[in-house]
Amino acid sequence: xxxxxxxxxxxxxxxxxxxxxxxxxxxxxxxxxxxxxxxxxxxxxxxxxxxxxxxxxxxxxxxxxxxxxxxxxxxxxxxxxxxxxxxxxxxxxxxxxxxxxxxxxxxxxxxxxxxxxxxxxxxxxxxxxxxxxxxxxxxxxxxxxxxxxxxxxxxxxxxxxxxxxxxxxxxxxxxxxxxxxxxxxxxxxxxxxxxxxxxxxxxxxxxxxxxxxxxxxxxxxxxxxxxxxxxxxxxxxxxxxxxxxxxxxxxxxxxxxxxxxxxxxxxxxxxxxxxxxxxxxxxxxxxxxxxxxxxxxxxxxxxxxxxxxxxxxxxxxxxxxxxxxxxxxxxxxxxxxxxxxxxxxxxxxxxxxx
Numbered sequence: 001x002x003x004x005x006x007x008x009x010x011x012x013x014x015x016x017x018x019x020x021x022x023x024x025x026x027x028x029x030x031x032x033x034x035x036x037x038x039x040x041x042x043x044x045x046x047x048x049x050x051x052x053x054x055x056x057x058x059x060x061x062x063x064x065x066x067x068x069x070x071x072x073x074x075x076x077x078x079x080x081x082x083x084x085x086x087x088x089x090x091x092x093x094x095x096x097x098x099x100x101x102x103x104x105x106x107x108x109x110x111x112x113x114x115x116x117x118x119x120x121x122x123x124x125x126x127x128x129x130x131x132x133x134x135x136x137x138x139x140x141x142x143x144x145x146x147x148x149x150x151x152x153x154x155x156x157x158x159x160x161x162x163x164x165x166x167x168x169x170x171x172x173x174x175x176x177x178x179x180x181x182x183x184x185x186x187x188x189x190x191x192x193x194x195x196x197x198x199x200x201x202x203x204x205x206x207x208x209x210x211x212x213x214x215x216x217x218x219x220x221x222x223x224x225x226x227x228x229x230x231x232x233x234x235x236x237x238x239x240x241x242x243x244x245x246x247x248x249x250x251x252x253x254x255x256x257x258x259x260x261x262x263x264x265x266x267x268x269x270x271x272x273x274x275x276x277x278x279x280x281x282x283x284x285x286x287x288x289x290x291x292x293x294x295x296x297x298x299x300x301x302x303x304x305x306x307x308x309x310x311x312x313x314x315x316x317x318x319x320x321x322x323x324x325x326x327x328x329x330x331x332x333x334x335x336x337x338x339x340x341x342x343x344x345x346x347x348x349x350x351x352x353x354x
Contacts, residue, residue, distance in 0.1 A: 002045045002113050004032075006121065009049035015125060016163055023135045023164035023302055028122040032114045032159040035143075036104050042157070045110075047118055050160065058145040060152045066142035068097045068196045071301045072258075073164070074119045074134040074354070076126040077342030082119065082134075084352040085340045087112055089258045094138065097194040102151045103140050111138070118159055120354050125163050131337070135164040135302075164302075172325045172333055174309025175298070177219050177232060178210035179281060181314070184223035185230070185253075192230075192253035199255075200234070207233065215312060217298070223253070227280045235298030235306060236260040239284060240328055242292035245274045259299040263332055265348065272328075281313060288318050295326035304340075305333040 009029045016026060027050050034045040061067050072090045076082050091108040098105045115136060126134045138159045142152030183206045186192020186199055206218045219237065222228040229248050231237055236257040239246045245267045250256050267274050287293040296308035307329040311318045338344025339351065 005046040007048050019129045020163050020165040024162050028125045028161040032118045034157040036155040038153040056145040060142040060144050069139035070094045072136045075340045082123045082354040086350045100194050135162045174307045175216040176310040178215035179219045179313035180206045185220045187223040188252040232298045235300035240295040241287045245272050249276045263299050296320045297329045
């Protein structure tokens with residue numbers, strides 16, 4: 001068990017007066033820090049007032065991108081109690097990513113203790129407003145001052161918190177999606193199935209192009225044949241075809257989303273056939289032409305469920321069903337959000353009380 005030293009701020013920040021739009025513009029009073037030194041291991045766990053980090057210009061994170069992050073949320077229930085949602089899955093995924101990037105892993109119990117301690121300290125930042133939450137951003141960075149290419153001998157683990165609201169202006173407003181047919185985000189055997197910043201940097205050019213043309217997100221295809229659907233921006237993607245729920249298989253270039261797994265579990269519990277398999281963009285287009293493309297939606301921590309109303313592919317705009325939010329997307333959003341916020345029974349034991 002960690003012995004976390006806590007130093008509280010002398011100058012608490014004013015909290016948002018009303019609902020917060022999106023995530024990551026405002027940060028709470030405190031953050032968690034812990035150092036790693038080769039030969040010593042993880043040490044000096046502490047909570048301090050939120051402040052700037054001090055790193056040498058030669059810190060390896062700046063030059064060789066040895067870094068990673070996670071994303072999760074805390075929610076305040078109607079009775080005022082704060083909960084996390086499946087935090088042990090984030091701990092497991094953090095260590096899978098860390099292992100791929102040669103970053104020292106953090107014992108799951110230590111990770112969860114750090115999160116719980118920090119969120120409990122700043123729990124009054126969790127708003128009771130509808131759709132409000134506290135976004136939790138744990139990250140690890142290489143800190144050794146060394147320009148030689150190799151694995152850093154020192155790292156810093158940081159957790160910061162940000163009050164958040166709806167990811168888009170209106171919940172369950174359908175998104176228009178640009179299907180990218182030239183650029184690629186990740187390849188099998190690379191790091192596409194990890195939460196590392198390079199994956200997101202690689203997506204920016206296509207994202208900028210899509211947004212300049214009026215589309216909210218990019219749907220990525222595979223790197224080899226440019227046919228197989230992978231994921232949307234920072235979300236996994238689902239298709240409802242003639243009653244069957246289909247999501248791309250985890251072949252090594254797609255992030256294994258925790259919301260993705262939750263959605264598949266819910267759909268199976270409701271009796272839907274669920275398939276994890278390869279699906280081509282041509283199959284999606286054929287389904288739309290044949291009238292069996294019933295819904296498309298993205299899943300992720302930030303937006304939970306993001307229904308798709310339009311796909312731009314092969315030079316044309318393809319309308320999904322009637323272009324509106326489908327009944328399954330709404331049911332999933334209402335159920336997942338309800339479980340997270342304590343208004344729907346948690347039959348899967350996904351909530352963890354602080």
